[in-house]
Amino acid sequence: MSARTHERLIRRLGQHAALFAALGDQTRLMILVKLADGVPQSITRLSEGSDLTRQAITKHLTVLEDAGLVTGSRQGRENLFQIESDTLATAHDALDAISKQWDATLDRLKKHVEGA
Amino acid sequence: MSARTHERLIRRLGQHAALFAALGDQTRLMILVKLADGVPQSITRLSEGSDLTRQAITKHLTVLEDAGLVTGSRQGRENLFQIESDTLATAHDALDAISKQWDATLDRLKKHVEGA
DNA sequence: TAAATATGCAACTTATTGGTTGCATGTTAA
DNA sequence: TTAACATGCAACCAATAAGTTGCATATTTA
CATH class of the missing domain: 1.10.10.10 (Winged helix-like DNA-binding domain superfamily/Winged helix DNA-binding domain)
Structure with missing residues (x-):
């Protein structure tokens, strides 16, 4: 991850945190x-x-x-x-981002266990 | 909404609030x-x-x-x-519950405007 | 116009949160 | 068996959040 990408991530996390709060x-x-x-x-x-x-x-x-x-x-x-339904959707997407990353890991893990 | 349904809703809201917090x-x-x-x-x-x-x-x-x-x-x-990805999914569902209710309203509204 | 309604603003109290420092305890490795 | 490492526990502090009461202001409506 580049330094700029990292910065963006942090900023986004701040916005999302405010939303969840x-x-x-x-x-x-x-x-x-x-x-x-x-x-x-x-x-x-x-x-x-x-x-x-x-x-x-x-x-x-x-x-x-x-x-x-x-x-x-x-x-x-x-x-x-x-x-404001759009903002609600934003929070929804934020959770997606984390859970999808996790799901991807799970997939890799499963394939690994299955010996694929 | 029955009184019992209402109680359940309140209880669920409390759990979800803790999650979002x-x-x-x-x-x-x-x-x-x-x-x-x-x-x-x-x-x-x-x-x-x-x-x-x-x-x-x-x-x-x-x-x-x-x-x-x-x-x-x-x-x-x-x-x-x-x-714990399951808990993450729970939060996800909670947002769904609210936004889907809103979306349904939006649909009804749209149909009404369209004169359907 | 006077009463009722809906809201806004400000001060204040209490509880919670986010953070720190200092020290004690259990675990690993030289 | 020490030294280094990883964590746990407790006390403490400052800021923020959640709620209240009291009063002022704007808008309806009788």
Whole structure:
């Protein structure tokens, strides 16, 4: 691996880490699940049924928005949030990158054991 | 959604959150990448090339192990760690669950717009 | 216009995380 | 049997995260 390739890898890891960190909270996953039906929802709406305060939910939404997982748009007195499926796909691909590398190793290993 | 289904969902979200949280750190992703070539490596080995202390790496390995992403086994005076690809697949599936729900919504939406 | 609604902003508290240093213990090799 | 090596354990520190309360502001609606 060249030095430049290595640098790129590091940078990408940083972005991915931020993404996973945003996903690494039960409340935030719950918010994503609520938004996964495609209907944009207000902060108050997203707070309903939770035992947390509206402000806590707002903070979580900020984290999700910074990670690019949701976007909010002010609509009158409401701030409607919706999911960003592309970013979700990015996280998906990051896991693929690691697991595929591992799978490739597994293949080589299997062939080796089989005497191929 | 029934109350029991809802409980299960919550429990699963908790597990998934822990998994993503473990993935949500640059140093830990780096460790996983190092282990992704399939060769079990000692703590000292995994610490080489990092500007962190061995103990810091040890802590990260503990987090990864608690999340089920790696396992360590003592071999003489070394503790050799290797990746657990199944757990990685679990995280993968969790993202699938959310993004597929979103994709389904998108499909319905598209059909609706197309007047189908 | 006045009341109700939805949100934003800021200060503050507590718990967790990421990191360190120092020292003890077990293992291998000269 | 020492010396070198690999790790484990514990105390400690600084920064960040998660949550709260209180108050201000903008937007509807009766």
